Amino acid sequence: xxxxxxxxxxxxxxxTRIQEINRRIILxxxxxxxxxxxxxxxxxxxxxxxxxxxKPNLLYYFKRKQDIYVAxxxxxxxxxxxxxxxxxxxxxxxxELRRYISRKIDMSSKRPEASRLFANEILHGAPAIxxxxxxxxKKLVDEKAAVIRxxxxxxxxxxxxxxxxxxxxxxxxxxxxxxxxxxxAILGAQVDRAGFAEQSAQAVLSLIxxxxxxx
Amino acid sequence: xxxxxxxxxxxxxxxTRIQEINRRIILxxxxxxxxxxxxxxxxxxxxxxxxxxxKPNLLYYFKRKQDIYVAxxxxxxxxxxxxxxxxxxxxxxxxELRRYISRKIDMSSKRPEASRLFANEILHGAPAIxxxxxxxxKKLVDEKAAVIRxxxxxxxxxxxxxxxxxxxxxxxxxxxxxxxxxxxAILGAQVDRAGFAEQSAQAVLSLIxxxxxxx
DNA sequence: CGAAAACTTGACCAAGCGGTCAAAAGTCAG
DNA sequence: CTGACTTTTGACCGCTTGGTCAAGTTTTCG
Numbered sequence: 001x002x003x004x005x006x007x008x009x010x011x012x013x014x015x016t017r018i019q020e021i022n023r024r025i026i027l028x029x030x031x032x033x034x035x036x037x038x039x040x041x042x043x044x045x046x047x048x049x050x051x052x053x054x055k056p057n058l059l060y061y062f063k064r065k066q067d068i069y070v071a072x073x074x075x076x077x078x079x080x081x082x083x084x085x086x087x088x089x090x091x092x093x094x095x096e097l098r099r100y101i102s103r104k105i106d107m108s109s110k111r112p113e114a115s116r117l118f119a120n121e122i123l124h125g126a127p128a129i130x131x132x133x134x135x136x137x138k139k140l141v142d143e144k145a146a147v148i149r150x151x152x153x154x155x156x157x158x159x160x161x162x163x164x165x166x167x168x169x170x171x172x173x174x175x176x177x178x179x180x181x182x183x184x185a186i187l188g189a190q191v192d193r194a195g196f197a198e199q200s201a202q203a204v205l206s207l208i209x210x211x212x213x214x215x
Numbered sequence: 216x217x218x219x220x221x222x223x224x225x226x227x228x229x230x231t232r233i234q235e236i237n238r239r240i241i242l243x244x245x246x247x248x249x250x251x252x253x254x255x256x257x258x259x260x261x262x263x264x265x266x267x268x269x270k271p272n273l274l275y276y277f278k279r280k281q282d283i284y285v286a287x288x289x290x291x292x293x294x295x296x297x298x299x300x301x302x303x304x305x306x307x308x309x310x311e312l313r314r315y316i317s318r319k320i321d322m323s324s325k326r327p328e329a330s331r332l333f334a335n336e337i338l339h340g341a342p343a344i345x346x347x348x349x350x351x352x353k354k355l356v357d358e359k360a361a362v363i364r365x366x367x368x369x370x371x372x373x374x375x376x377x378x379x380x381x382x383x384x385x386x387x388x389x390x391x392x393x394x395x396x397x398x399x400a401i402l403g404a405q406v407d408r409a410g411f412a413e414q415s416a417q418a419v420l421s422l423i424x425x426x427x428x429x430x
Numbered sequence: 431c432g433a434a435a436a437c438t439t440g441a442c443c444a445a446g447c448g449g450t451c452a453a454a455a456g457t458c459a460g
Numbered sequence: 461c462t463g464a465c466t467t468t469t470g471a472c473c474g475c476t477t478g479g480t481c482a483a484g485t486t487t488t489c490g
Binding site for chain 3: 016018019022053054055056057060
Binding site: 036037038039040041116119120122123124125126130133134137138141142158160161163164165167168170171172174175176178179181182183185186187188199200203204206207208210211212 | 251252253254255256331334335337338339340341345348349352353356357373375376378379380382383385386387389390391393394396397398400401402403414415418419421422423425426427
């Protein structure tokens, strides 16, 4: 089981209208279920129930449980990496990173299931996306790390290893989604108050940006 | 299933020498297995194989799979929180935080299984330790957050919300353990080179400490 | 309309897995 | 040594779960 992030639609098997709709429904239900319980912890029955579809019917659209899982991952991956893609070498370093961090936090708060899905997958050795990580993802990160390194060498950012900076941004921005129950246990009801997301964003932003600003 | 972090040894049932030894063996094997596959993803057979013990024998020491899981969590929790416990209100703020971060990174690099065990548990809603999180852990964090807040109000640290600071320290220090495969996919072999742990520690330390130093 | 294709489902199967049990093997105090 | 105990195990059970299948229903399109 491994993802190549292909653009589907192999050969000439056309997808019908019903297929389009039902795949959508299944993948949405599957994201919820897989992100909550992990691959092994989720059952096809849960997904079929959540999608209001009989199990054999669900298996009609995706031959195996793994196929659903891989499809969900594939679907969400691109969206998840878009902000990093958009990091602009020609922009202002601090402003670019601020925007990157903000978008990551925004995504984590609006689609925590996606964040947890990846967290779980990677936590358990990334069996389904290992090759993706060491090809496409590595390439993207190498590219953006070079940009950051360039900024540093031009004296527009405090000296910091670009890879570690990226890891730290990932870690901090996804923490609130992945470890939500822990954050809730400690902060209680205020997590649900309006403005909490902004407040967290502000804390993360100020700490990281302070750490990388030239002084 | 829920942990109260009790000190075991209920009533007067004495533990024999053999019990002592075998429980140890089982818990060690269980940590490996559970941290790699999660609760649902692990099987009693895996644990019994890893511990070189027959399944019924293993069940002789722990009646149910959950009991093993809870015991492992319980065992590791205290150790895991020790560094935060040791944060000294009377020490130098920056020095205290440097020591805290260093110890967390050290633990993550030396016992990544423990880190992953918790990460997985929390990621999936902390079914076994939810009550612990909102009692003991909350109490500890509240206490230490007050210390940090005090430091800030005395002008010995840059103004930052202490809770978010703690979350960020957790996020960054545990990232290298929890998302090891991703880090490896991107950085390749250098992860195994001597000094990598120190290099990561340095990056995390410099960024966070820069962010909280008064200037 | 009518038939081919697409879609849906109840019933079913085999493997995996948590857990039991009774009986055998080992340990240890008196 | 012996008998009470602790420990160990092979065989087994029932439930869950991924996946199949044949037969039915609906959609599509000439």
